[in-house]
Amino acid sequence: MTGPGSAPDAGARPGFGDFVARARAAGELVVQPRMGMADPLRMRDGLIATRHADAVTVGTLTLDSYTRTGDLAAARRALADGVGLNGYPIATHSTDTTRAVLRGVAGARFPVQVRHGSAKPEHIVRALLAAGLDATEGGPVSYCLPYSRTPLREAVDHWRRSCELLASAAESGARPHLETFGGCLMGQLCPPSLLIAVSVLEALFFRQHGLRGISLSYAQQADPRQDEEALTVLGRLAAELLPDVDHHVVLYAYMGVFPRTPGGARLLLEDAARLAVRAGAARLIVKTTAEAHRIPTVAENVRALETAAAAAADERARQRRTPGDAHALGDPRTPGDPRTAGDPRTPGDPRTAGDPRTPPGPDRTGAEDTGIEAEARALIGAVLALDADVGRALVRAFAAGHLDVPYCLHPDNAGRARSSLGPDGRLHWSSVGSMPIAGLADGGPRPPILGSTGLLSALSHVRRAYDTRASARPPTPPDLPSSAHTPPVPLPRTTSTPRRELGLTTP
Amino acid sequence: MEQHAVEQHGKARPAVPTPEPAVLDVVVTTMSSDSHTWNLVFLQLLLEELGHRVTNLGACVPDELLVAECRRIEPDLIVLSSVNGHGFHDGLRLIGALRACPELAGTATVIGGKLGISGPGDPARQRELLAAGFDGVFEEGGSVVDFRSFLAALPASPRSLPTGSGALR
Numbered sequence: 001m002t003g004p005g006s007a008p009d010a011g012a013r014p015g016f017g018d019f020v021a022r023a024r025a026a027g028e029l030v031v032q033p034r035m036g037m038a039d040p041l042r043m044r045d046g047l048i049a050t051r052h053a054d055a056v057t058v059g060t061l062t063l064d065s066y067t068r069t070g071d072l073a074a075a076r077r078a079l080a081d082g083v084g085l086n087g088y089p090i091a092t093h094s095t096d097t098t099r100a101v102l103r104g105v106a107g108a109r110f111p112v113q114v115r116h117g118s119a120k121p122e123h124i125v126r127a128l129l130a131a132g133l134d135a136t137e138g139g140p141v142s143y144c145l146p147y148s149r150t151p152l153r154e155a156v157d158h159w160r161r162s163c164e165l166l167a168s169a170a171e172s173g174a175r176p177h178l179e180t181f182g183g184c185l186m187g188q189l190c191p192p193s194l195l196i197a198v199s200v201l202e203a204l205f206f207r208q209h210g211l212r213g214i215s216l217s218y219a220q221q222a223d224p225r226q227d228e229e230a231l232t233v234l235g236r237l238a239a240e241l242l243p244d245v246d247h248h249v250v251l252y253a254y255m256g257v258f259p260r261t262p263g264g265a266r267l268l269l270e271d272a273a274r275l276a277v278r279a280g281a282a283r284l285i286v287k288t289t290a291e292a293h294r295i296p297t298v299a300e301n302v303r304a305l306e307t308a309a310a311a312a313a314d315e316r317a318r319q320r321r322t323p324g325d326a327h328a329l330g331d332p333r334t335p336g337d338p339r340t341a342g343d344p345r346t347p348g349d350p351r352t353a354g355d356p357r358t359p360p361g362p363d364r365t366g367a368e369d370t371g372i373e374a375e376a377r378a379l380i381g382a383v384l385a386l387d388a389d390v391g392r393a394l395v396r397a398f399a400a401g402h403l404d405v406p407y408c409l410h411p412d413n414a415g416r417a418r419s420s421l422g423p424d425g426r427l428h429w430s431s432v433g434s435m436p437i438a439g440l441a442d443g444g445p446r447p448p449i450l451g452s453t454g455l456l457s458a459l460s461h462v463r464r465a466y467d468t469r470a471s472a473r474p475p476t477p478p479d480l481p482s483s484a485h486t487p488p489v490p491l492p493r494t495t496s497t498p499r500r501e502l503g504l505t506t507p
Numbered sequence: 508m509e510q511h512a513v514e515q516h517g518k519a520r521p522a523v524p525t526p527e528p529a530v531l532d533v534v535v536t537t538m539s540s541d542s543h544t545w546n547l548v549f550l551q552l553l554l555e556e557l558g559h560r561v562t563n564l565g566a567c568v569p570d571e572l573l574v575a576e577c578r579r580i581e582p583d584l585i586v587l588s589s590v591n592g593h594g595f596h597d598g599l600r601l602i603g604a605l606r607a608c609p610e611l612a613g614t615a616t617v618i619g620g621k622l623g624i625s626g627p628g629d630p631a632r633q634r635e636l637l638a639a640g641f642d643g644v645f646e647e648g649g650s651v652v653d654f655r656s657f658l659a660a661l662p663a664s665p666r667s668l669p670t671g672s673g674a675l676r
Contacts, residue, residue, distance in 0.1 A: 407545070
């Protein structure tokens with residue numbers, strides 16, 4: 001339970017990453033909502049409901065879009081006028097107010113992360129540190145290119161300062177944690193190798209600027225087998241390139257056009273939870289059945305957390321019944337440091353990571369190899385070769401088109417790469433632009449570049465597939481009763497276990 | 508000022524419809540608070556497939572930039588698309604700013620997407636947007652076909668535009 005890197009430093013308070021590491025060691029998937037309300041009391045109630053859900057949970061403060069874009073005057077006006085905000089304005093409410101929201105709820109047994117979407121997040125980091133929090137997410141690429149007009153070079157500067165600010169919390173005994181958003185980018189239609197590459201590069205950027213607690217994101221796409229391969233590769237590269245960093249992989253339930261039906265949405269979330277267990281992700285950020293329609297309620301979020309936890313437990317039970325299927329990376333009972341389980345190789349020099357000639361290690365995970373790893377290594381290596389400073393390397397890589405996010409309209413994105421979706425849901429490159437990955441993946445001729453009709457069809461592929469699957473099934477009960485599942489294995493009882501072990505389901 | 512704009516359009520477009528579809532210069536854009544871009548990518552592809560030239564302004568376009576780019580380009584058509592639920596209010600603000608520019612007072616300008624937080628198809632909302640100066644309103648729930656019909660009719664008579672209804676998705 002206290003392997004290298006997962007034990008707090010002497011005198012350090014356990015943080016977000018420590019909680020996830022303990023849950024992982026206990027064989028539990030941590031589940032987390034997206035949740036933010038402007039009203040402090042409602043925000044506090046949402047956190048309490050998240051904490052009391054029948055699942056191993058961490059809490060979320062999702063910020064509003066005025067705070068995201070730095071328009072604090074607009075956030076102040078909206079609060080004063082009682083106009084609805086789409087999140088919690090952490091830089092506008094007083095520090096005392098936010099501390100009151102968190103008091104007695106957030107802590108070592110229920111860490112809370114701030115989620116925002118800002119290309120210039122210094123004011124957010126300052127506000128969350130002042131309120132006693134130390135976990136957040138984003139990245140210089142992933143919160144710049146898809147969501148802002150900020151020049152990439154500026155976003156890199158802002159994120160460097162923000163990382164240094166967040167990392168400085170360690171001086172006062174905290175264990176700050178930062179999650180990459182690079183595994184999501186445009187939300188859908190980005191082939192996995194680029195998601196992995198940006199996620200890993202943002203993690204290396206965080207590391208370069210002082211962070212020692214990092215999670216690497218990947219967003220569920222449209223084919224579970226491709227996703228399983230991708231997550232396996234992400235875990236392997238993270239273990240190899242961040243050997244001295246406490247890290248884990250976090251999966252986002254599908255971030256694209258969501259199924260319209262509650263049944264379809266639930267099936268998609270359950271597939272995400274099963275994928276997380278199979279492929280070794282330690283944490284899952286859920287989506288709700290309301291996703292296609294509106295911002296979810298707290299109750300809908302709690303149901304989603306419990307649905308995901310139940311599906312994860314079911315998947316673990318299935319793995320135990322058929323141990324041959326249990327992938328080493330996804331099996332938390334693997335001896336040794338769970339963070340590097342499944343990585344057969346010695347941590348290496350990041351500069352060699354991108355050499356596509358590096359022979360692939362023996363695949364102990366059972367995931368197939370369609371070339372995602374070769375592409376991801378080539379992309380990471382090409383970027384790191386440009387400059388010893390990861391931020392400058394990222395700027396130069398986008399300028400040269402060595403990284404090129406398909407369909408991203410940002411002026412600093414080359415915009416020559418194109419992707420498409422096969423009938424089976426697998427993502428392919430239609431054009432790699434100037435990225436150094438031509439010929440690295442399996443498969444015959446590249447699929448044609450999508451037109452408007454093809455793009456619409458690809459964007460709604462997952463919605464269609466899961467709504468169809470849901471309609472082909474008998475209706476399932478809308479709620480899983482709290483007693484529907486108990487922890488599948490006796491959990492170690494220590495003084496610092498995840499909440500669920502001390503919660504309602506504890507015998 | 509209105510007269511000036513009409514004259515400009517008169518130069519660009521034949522008075523009598525021709526069998527050859529005209530090539531339009533189109534600005535595709537969203538509003539300052541909206542970070543969504545898949546709608547903009549789709550619209551660009553659709554317009555380019557129909558033979559038009561598109562300038563896509565991308566995510567979170569500030570009002571000043573939107574107006575400045577439209578004044579610089581002097582497009583035949585401005586397409587405002589928003590899906591974050593603020594499109595109605597943002598659109599009312601923007602159409603005033605666009606119509607206040609002499610060179611844009613008569614430029615065909617349409618809005619579409621998810622324009623409110625209460626769902627599509629509010630007739631009062633559509634009427635208000637049209638009264639404020641938009642030439643077409645295409646809310647989610649309708650059809651792309653309506654937008655294409657609107658485009659097809661555009662070069663023939665720029666100031667007697669059909670009132671569109673349908674989807675820009």
